[in-house]
Amino acid sequence: MNIKHFIATYIIVFAFWILLSAHFDRFHVGAGIVCSSIVAYASHDLLFAGVGNHTLTKIVRFIAYLPWLIYQIVLANIDVAKRALSPSMPIDPQVVTFKTILRSDVARTALANSITLTPGTVTIDIVDDVFYVHAIAKEPADDLLEGAMERRIAHVFMEE
Amino acid sequence: MSDTTTITNVITVVFLLTGAFFMLAGTIGFVRFPDFYSRMHATGKCDTLGEGLMLVALIVYGGATFVSVKILFLIMFILLANPTSTHAIAKAAYDVGLEPWRKLDDRVEWMNTGDTSDTGNISNTGNSGEGRADQDRGEGR
Amino acid sequence: MTGALLFGTIGMVDVFLAMAILIVMASFVSLYRGIEGPGIFNRIIAVNVIGTKTIVLLVLIGFIYERPDFFDIALVYAILNFIMTIAATRY
Numbered sequence: 001m002n003i004k005h006f007i008a009t010y011i012i013v014f015a016f017w018i019l020l021s022a023h024f025d026r027f028h029v030g031a032g033i034v035c036s037s038i039v040a041y042a043s044h045d046l047l048f049a050g051v052g053n054h055t056l057t058k059i060v061r062f063i064a065y066l067p068w069l070i071y072q073i074v075l076a077n078i079d080v081a082k083r084a085l086s087p088s089m090p091i092d093p094q095v096v097t098f099k100t101i102l103r104s105d106v107a108r109t110a111l112a113n114s115i116t117l118t119p120g121t122v123t124i125d126i127v128d129d130v131f132y133v134h135a136i137a138k139e140p141a142d143d144l145l146e147g148a149m150e151r152r153i154a155h156v157f158m159e160e
Numbered sequence: 161m162s163d164t165t166t167i168t169n170v171i172t173v174v175f176l177l178t179g180a181f182f183m184l185a186g187t188i189g190f191v192r193f194p195d196f197y198s199r200m201h202a203t204g205k206c207d208t209l210g211e212g213l214m215l216v217a218l219i220v221y222g223g224a225t226f227v228s229v230k231i232l233f234l235i236m237f238i239l240l241a242n243p244t245s246t247h248a249i250a251k252a253a254y255d256v257g258l259e260p261w262r263k264l265d266d267r268v269e270w271m272n273t274g275d276t277s278d279t280g281n282i283s284n285t286g287n288s289g290e291g292r293a294d295q296d297r298g299e300g301r
Numbered sequence: 302m303t304g305a306l307l308f309g310t311i312g313m314v315d316v317f318l319a320m321a322i323l324i325v326m327a328s329f330v331s332l333y334r335g336i337e338g339p340g341i342f343n344r345i346i347a348v349n350v351i352g353t354k355t356i357v358l359l360v361l362i363g364f365i366y367e368r369p370d371f372f373d374i375a376l377v378y379a380i381l382n383f384i385m386t387i388a389a390t391r392y
Binding site for chain 2: 020073076083093123134
């Protein structure tokens with residue numbers, strides 16, 4: 001049992017409790033202390049399992065990546081709304097596959113969720129390092145295969 | 161009634177209306193699109209952003225309180241969970257062997273075959289047009 | 302609490318109420334897919350979509366009636382909805 005991890009987990013869990021309960025009387029804070037101890041004891045080795053040397057850099061880069069992602073989400077929504085509301089419904093669905101250069105699970109999860117949220121593409125399946133992506137028309141598939149998003153994710157998780 | 165309150169209310173209403181528009185567009189797309197995977201596009205994206213915008217509007221309205229922190233957690237959770245559940249459903253459907261709908265030369269043919277096979281289209285694993293789905297499933301699991 | 306300068310006699314609560322009615326209508330439209338199908342996966346996403354709309358509906362209700370309890374319910378509902386979808390697609 002790593003005491004440093006236990007204390008760090010305890011502080012995070014207790015801060016979470018305070019934020020969610022928003023009561024500061026004796027009963028609620030006491031219950032928070034007891035519950036945080038139990039949860040921190042049960043899961044003190046989970047939260048910091050993947051922490052290495054570059055974790056802080058990765059988190060900072062991920063936060064820097066978020067505005068671009070939100071911009072892409074807005075574009076995706078306008079795209080889908082246009083397709084859904086236009087009378088002719090200009091869709092031509094197809095499944096494309098590509099091999100990824102990303103290695104870690106976290107990076108692949110981030111890429112899969114980003115693909116799902118960006119214009120015209122939904123991740124269907126990942127088998128080893130092959131992504132199966134469903135594209136709603138031809139242009140989004142071509143944009144995806146160009147690989148701009150993958151390079152961004154690789155930069156975030158330092159796997160280039 | 162101060163100026164700040166009016167500005168806050170205007171921002172709130174604008175965000176709410178935008179979110180509601182995207183949510184309605186997603187719902188219309190969900191009903192209109194011809195096959196399961198295309199519907200997935202509508203639900204996975206429009207619902208995420210529509211709800212995100214509406215909850216951001218409510219944060220702006222509520223101000224800096226504990227309630228806003230709760231809604232912020234809700235937004236973060238939705239941003240993480242909604243694509244994941246979309247992906248989970250798509251993967252389950254793909255594993256079962258549901259074929260993606262391809263654009264045919266005449267829509268009439270699709271109308272006749274697609275609507276009558278009520279649950280039949282989730283069991284046609286054998287005659288896959290592309291064949292890739294069945295081959296990869298065998299070694300993948 | 303009312304945006305009287307801009308909206309006349311319409312307060313923010315009325316705006317929230319209109320949004321809630323809009324979400325309920327969208328849920329009913331989604332329910333068409335849930336009933337009509339075809340197939341089980343369309344029904345699963347229909348349930349998922351209605352569940353996510355319900356989260357926003359709960360938060361709106363919390364603001365309309367000014368009862369903070371509803372936000373906790375919304376959080377728990379979000380988690381339950383996610384777990385329900387994962388469980389339904391696993392089995």
